[in-house]
Amino acid sequence: MKADIGVIGMAVMGQNLALNIESKGYTVAVFNRTAARTKEFVESKAQGKRIIPTYSLEEFVDALEKPRKILLMVKAGAPVDEMLEGLFPLLERGDLVIDGGNSHYADTERRVKEAEERGLLYLGTGISGGEYGALHGPSIMAGGHKEGYELVREIFERIAAQGPEGPCCGYFGPGSAGHYVKMVHNGIEYAIMETIAEAYDLMKRGLGMAPDEMAEVFSDWNRRELGGYLFEITERILRYRDPEIGKPLVELILDTAKQKGTGKWSTQSALDLGTPAPTIAMAVFARIISAFKEERRAASRVLTGPEPSLSVDRAEFTGRLFGAVYLSVVAAYAQGLRQLRDASAERGYGLDLAEAARVWMAGCIIRSKLLVPIRKALLEQPDLPLLFLAEPFKSAWEKYHEDLRWVTCLAHQHGIPTPAMDSALTFVDAYRCERLPANLIQAQRDFFGAHTYQRVDKEGTFHTDWEAVA
Numbered sequence: 001m002k003a004d005i006g007v008i009g010m011a012v013m014g015q016n017l018a019l020n021i022e023s024k025g026y027t028v029a030v031f032n033r034t035a036a037r038t039k040e041f042v043e044s045k046a047q048g049k050r051i052i053p054t055y056s057l058e059e060f061v062d063a064l065e066k067p068r069k070i071l072l073m074v075k076a077g078a079p080v081d082e083m084l085e086g087l088f089p090l091l092e093r094g095d096l097v098i099d100g101g102n103s104h105y106a107d108t109e110r111r112v113k114e115a116e117e118r119g120l121l122y123l124g125t126g127i128s129g130g131e132y133g134a135l136h137g138p139s140i141m142a143g144g145h146k147e148g149y150e151l152v153r154e155i156f157e158r159i160a161a162q163g164p165e166g167p168c169c170g171y172f173g174p175g176s177a178g179h180y181v182k183m184v185h186n187g188i189e190y191a192i193m194e195t196i197a198e199a200y201d202l203m204k205r206g207l208g209m210a211p212d213e214m215a216e217v218f219s220d221w222n223r224r225e226l227g228g229y230l231f232e233i234t235e236r237i238l239r240y241r242d243p244e245i246g247k248p249l250v251e252l253i254l255d256t257a258k259q260k261g262t263g264k265w266s267t268q269s270a271l272d273l274g275t276p277a278p279t280i281a282m283a284v285f286a287r288i289i290s291a292f293k294e295e296r297r298a299a300s301r302v303l304t305g306p307e308p309s310l311s312v313d314r315a316e317f318t319g320r321l322f323g324a325v326y327l328s329v330v331a332a333y334a335q336g337l338r339q340l341r342d343a344s345a346e347r348g349y350g351l352d353l354a355e356a357a358r359v360w361m362a363g364c365i366i367r368s369k370l371l372v373p374i375r376k377a378l379l380e381q382p383d384l385p386l387l388f389l390a391e392p393f394k395s396a397w398e399k400y401h402e403d404l405r406w407v408t409c410l411a412h413q414h415g416i417p418t419p420a421m422d423s424a425l426t427f428v429d430a431y432r433c434e435r436l437p438a439n440l441i442q443a444q445r446d447f448f449g450a451h452t453y454q455r456v457d458k459e460g461t462f463h464t465d466w467e468a469v470a
Contacts, residue, residue, distance in 0.1 A: 014073030121148035126182020137161035139364030140169035143178025161363025187266030191332035228368030323400030
């Protein structure tokens with residue numbers, strides 16, 4: 001019996017995807033560089049299932065039906081290249097390799113070309129949803145060879161999360177399109193998580209609210225327009241108590257947030273493209289600052305500031321905080337989608353942004369009720385430059401921008417950092433401003449570097465000898 005598809009990499013994600021695929025009626029061959037892990041997986045989780053364990057790459061390749069379909073679930077970077085170095089020579093023309101990890105898009109471009117030179121098909125595929133999603137239905141973002149996607153379309157559609165607009169998987173374009181979409185997805189994820197953390201901080205330090213009380217606020221928000229996975233798990237986290245000592249576990253966790261690099265890559269690419277993604281960038285920097293725990297502890301004893309306690313009505317504050325959070329979350333989506341739009345034009349992906357919104361509706365970390373109106377807006381205006389220009393987001397800006405200003409002003413007055421909310425407000429204020437002070441910056445550049453400038457009253461490019469004028 002030959003396997004319909006093979007999975008390389010038996011960490012939890014690889015195991016769960018193999019089990020998910022098998023549960024949909026397919027036979028799956030599995031391989032891990034460490035044979036003991038394959039053996040343990042088969043004995044503990046795959047007994048009686050259509051899963052074929054293999055213990056060498058040659059045995060693995062031989063176990064697959066042709067054209068072979070292989071899903072790599074190994075750590076991004078050098079481990080992927082090392083695996084491909086051993087795998088590629090064993091494959092035949094028309095076989096398909098799928099990289100399901102969080103590979104950098106530049107690496108994916110290189111690997112697609114190498115596969116082409118060998119007559120192979122290659123997909124760089126972002127898979128979101130964590131361990132639970134891998135087993136029960138992830139969001140799948142594929143890019144690379146279109147004919148390769150057609151080989152696995154049925155499998156992907158059957159294992160993917162089922163959203164309100166169909167299975168949450170899709171083909172996004174050639175080359176690294178799939179991994180790029182997943183990278184920006186993760187950037188949006190960073191920004192929403194930071195916004196939620198800032199709301200938590202304002203309620204905890206500003207209002208002195210207990211975790212259970214904050215959980216009620218997030219529960220209310222989750223039932224409204226902000227409803228989504230990250231708000232849902234925030235409520236659950238705030239309610240959870242350590243079983244040993246009975247205290248809220250969230251208060252016992254060290255305040256240093258780590259990262260795996262996708263948020264950083266998303267920000268770096270936005271800078272390279274010249275596309276504005278400040279809320280995503282500030283979320284990355286907030287994590288970086290959080291890692292300076294010892295320096296922050298020392299600085300807290302040296303640098304003074306106002307007391308964080310807010311002298312405001314709790315109900316009014318949490319009500320207006322909803323508006324501030326809503327606009328900040330929309331800004332995260334708006335910036336990410338704008339980056340995808342600009343990257344598609346620059347890199348020739350041909351991205352369908354409404355399709356991205358559809359694929360994110362279930363299974364992934366940023367799934368949210370907001371994606372329904374986001375998709376509708378993008379279907380009506382495929383070239384929409386920014387979400388805030390379309391309904392219902394234009395009306396939401398009018399309704400909530402005063403709340404966002406009020407909340408961030410209070411935060412600054414009381415020394416509570418809100419980098420995501422601040423950047424969201426500043427971003428929209430700058431975007432809606434017909435004339436910015438960049439004219440002065442350009443004059444400065446021309447003064448010290450003869451970089452020239454343009455004028456508002458006549459055509460052409462100009463330079464002034466500012467020293468002579470002075």
